[in-house]
Amino acid sequence: MLSRTDLRGRVPSPAALRAMLPRAETDVDAVLNRVRPIVEDVRDRGVPAVLDHTERFDRVRPASVRVPEDALKEALDRLDPAVRDALEESVRRARAVHADQRRTDVTTQVVAGGTVTERWVPVRRVGLYAPGGLAVYPSSVVMNVVPAQTAGVESLVVCSPPQAEFGGLPHPTILAAAALLGVGEVWAVGGAQAVALLAYGGTDTDGAELEPVDMVTGPGNVYLTAAKRLLRGLVGIDSEAGPTEIAILADATADPVHVAADLISQAEHDTLAASVLVTDSAELADAVDAELVAQVERTRHRERITTALRGKQSGCVLVSSVEDGLTVVDAYGAEHLEVQTADASAVAARVRSAGAIFVGPHSPVSLGDYCAGSNHVLPTGGCARHSSGLSVQTFLRGIHVVDYTREALEAVAPHVVALAEAEDLPAHGQAVTARFGGAG
Template identity: 55%
Template sequence: MRTIDLRGQKLSPAGMLAAVPRATQARAEALEAAARIVEDVRARGVEALREQAAQFDRVEDHALRVPDEQIAEAAASVDPAVRAALEEAIVRVRQASTAQVPAAQTTQIGPGARIVQRWQPVNRAGVYIPGGKAVYPSSVVMNVVPAQVAGVQAIALASPPQAAFDGRVHPTILAAASLLGIDEVYAIGGAGAIGALAHGVDELGLDPVDVVSGPGNNYVASAKRAVAGVVGTDSEAGATEILIVADADADARLIAADLISQAEHDEQASAVLVTDSPALAERVTVAVTDLAARTHHRERVAAALDGPQSAIVLVDDADTAVAFSNAYAPEHLELHLADAAAVAERFTSAGAVFVGAHTPVSLGDYMAGSNHVLPTGGQARYASGLGAYTFLRPQQVIEYDRDALAQVRERVVTLANAEVLPAHGDAVEARFSEDTASSTGDRVR
């Protein structure tokens, strides 16, 4: 990993971002390609999906809609230890997601005038589960459970067909779907899957969904942008990111292990350490070199850590570290600080914040109860991670009686005339005519 020394510099947020650039060119190229793939699926349906499976997944003539017997077979054969871990994750994520569903609230504006604020679930959701360089049954849990907690009635799941399993969706993913009662599963991958969920595919009996969620590579993230406006989406969860803020007393080997844990996802993964301690930076460099050489995905890790998106950043002090983190807005933020719990509230822009040396990102990936589908690419400045709220629509229900309307009658007419929209005022006045009052049974005032 390279070291970038920002000490002694007064940098703006833009300057801080420029120090550790994200792979914007890769995202730009992915957006163009993903848009073409999505449009091809919209126009040609199954034919396009089969061509894409042959090109990207090296699979032909497989069942695009997964038969029930394949799901049942996967559920029966899953490793009992994996089943138990998934069941525990389901319980924890369901518990945390339940807290994300607001109760309906009634505001009494005045006598006979009220507004009910309620949150309505979408009717149908589509969840995407990646299946390229790793297997993600945990993502099944993270996507499906919040949708179920929100009250979504129909959930379709898409995941790439696997050449190693004769074109089937990975059996562990199917087992996780079965544990959650999901029986509408499609062996479709990448940007094409996002297009299929958004636009529907009649030949498969795949109806369009209302919201698409799920992590993926830059092409999946870009496909979400391509279907925005057709369906709702969660944040564009592209290549993973970890930013660690640490002080001089932090454990270098724990930091190195956590940087490597995210770098093993993808060559484009971002791993960044921000510290005001040159001594810690040196210890982490040594530890990363040692551990990365011995990890299972050492080549992938090396590519990610050596890329321009990864670095150890030296800053002057703790305040600058906070400013850097908030400007960068990482997907995952770890705080390896002596006073981590006390200062955590200062770190306002991150997909999820992991506080203290015993709260690694890996915990959030599987068993913390929090959701691991999080915004990348700086979107944490304005977007949240996946939750039950992703599948909810806030909706206001307004109810006024005749007396309550009479209280604001003149003011409505005044504002309508000020905006040169007199028919708006006329619509109110019509409710106070003799004929209207008699027909509604209201007494004329």
């Protein structure tokens, strides 16, 4: 079922590997011209534009953008007890992990009388996006809200697309997750118009202010990503998320049943989802292919999964050794990387590029999606080679606070003047010497 790339006996350069490895193609530039008019319309007309575009794309026109608080409470009250228990456990574990990511202010005494303090200040207001297309993602509410709250963000709004089935409100499980986390502000808006409204703000149908945010986080489709790109700078963003990915580095010790199940679980997200196996065992590759055929037939979303597994973004890469496999997965930079090899912990410790690493046979990606305690909002499209997933740090800004006495400044003044003259910026030096009666 998976196409094969045979790299046995050779290890291409990193540049060559990036070009030949399976990868979903998402051309954000191609949709910018379709998204730009939506963003500009929301900027100019506010909520009426949002509702017009919502009616066009989601086939429903909510009575208002902001979801009434009693709807949040009702959704939580009606939530399936098993789902509520699972969400509560997911939140508990996520809070435990993210609490250890908190930064503390640090003061460095550079010289006597001269200090630099690095203060960590949370973003004041953040918009958190929870998708609502092919699937509903209350887990994304957890993954966005928990690190933001842990960082100390004082104002949060969750956005999720309205659903005609639910009277123009977001899916009730999304509303319940927000209520469970103590988020009282939820907007029934999705896609590019959601990002635009978060960036520009507006006035709701009842006259209430919809305050703009300072930052937008959360995954979405290519249109939402294009809106993030257009509005980056006016607001901060976490990343430009592409289709989801799993790579599995496995050897002959891996169980093909587990490997196939994990590849399928990721393909279930989207027809563009990428499922990639990297192995030094042709026998394992054959066994996984056989398992894929058998297991896909038994899945609910077999058509979607089959399309994803047979797409050019998915495949099996044969290598000569686990060592060569490490080179391949580092070049690929997967959103999710599973290591199912002998001595998996030692192999995983050598990986340099992955959004998250799942070690051994009992740490599947789906655990990380829900209840590992880790965050599942991760870099895609190879961006794990240079970027990290969502964390408490995403919502913090480091601010240097410089505090020098007169004596400490006077002692360093000659160096400041020398460097200012070297850069032909004499007024910079004069700004120092003027404090001591000098002309610079």
